[in-house]
Amino acid sequence: MHTVRVAIVDNEAIGRLGMREVLSADPGVEVVAVVNHNDALEDGRSWAGVDVAIVDAADDQLNGDQFPGVAVVRAMRLQRPPGTLAIVVITGHFFNDALRRRMREAKADYFYHRSSLAEPARLLAAVLAPPVAQNSIPPEADLETLDRLGINATTNVNAAVAWATRHGQPGGLVPPGAGRRDADRLRHRFNLAARIEPRNHDGSVPNRPQDAPSHPQIQRFLDWATKVRHA
Numbered sequence: 001m002h003t004v005r006v007a008i009v010d011n012e013a014i015g016r017l018g019m020r021e022v023l024s025a026d027p028g029v030e031v032v033a034v035v036n037h038n039d040a041l042e043d044g045r046s047w048a049g050v051d052v053a054i055v056d057a058a059d060d061q062l063n064g065d066q067f068p069g070v071a072v073v074r075a076m077r078l079q080r081p082p083g084t085l086a087i088v089v090i091t092g093h094f095f096n097d098a099l100r101r102r103m104r105e106a107k108a109d110y111f112y113h114r115s116s117l118a119e120p121a122r123l124l125a126a127v128l129a130p131p132v133a134q135n136s137i138p139p140e141a142d143l144e145t146l147d148r149l150g151i152n153a154t155t156n157v158n159a160a161v162a163w164a165t166r167h168g169q170p171g172g173l174v175p176p177g178a179g180r181r182d183a184d185r186l187r188h189r190f191n192l193a194a195r196i197e198p199r200n201h202d203g204s205v206p207n208r209p210q211d212a213p214s215h216p217q218i219q220r221f222l223d224w225a226t227k228v229r230h231a
Helices: 013-024 068-079 097-106 120-128 143-149 157-167 180-194 215-226
Strands: 004-009 029-035 052-056 086-091 110-113
Touching: 004 013, 004 120, 013 029, 013 052, 013 120, 029 120, 052 068, 052 120, 068 086, 068 097, 068 157, 097 157, 097 215, 143 215, 157 180, 157 215, 180 215
Parallel strands: 004 029, 004 052, 052 086, 086 110
Antiparallel strands: none
16 A cells, blocks of 8 residues: 655644644554744755645744745745645635735645644545645635735736845835835836736826836735735
């Protein structure tokens, strides 16, 4: 019988250790890694011996990008393209449109609300026999917000967050004391990665052409993309 080799990535110790206990009890599963997000992203981490990865999506204690699971999925996909490693995302923020968009861009396979896998049998089924159509990543639901932010089919949310993180903070790009020319250069370079459409302060389409989004629009976009919102 083929043994399914599983990696668990979760910042909550109780969560990752509890999943390890449940999965390890099945003779068809071998848990080969149990790590937090930071350890999953360390240099030299290999996913070569993994069949299924369970990745928790969010950590609302972070100051920057509160969806570290996205970076983990992207790192996995650099080593293991779709079809060679099944990535199962679990999250308490199942209805967050930004998370759905970002996990789809990162090429995760399955997307579960954490509560739906609270029963051992369901967790095992997600690893051993996931129902593909039912648990693929749902589309974004709030299309009005996407439009107000200037997000379209070509927007690359993950590339935008990565660019902002390299050049400043996800909450805003302009460093203190930056001049107008430098600030404008930043927003143009940001949008080469992000590809969002310019919008007015109220989210409406400008009545004249603009070649890049404003800094307030970029900050609204990054806040949407990187912050956990609690109901």
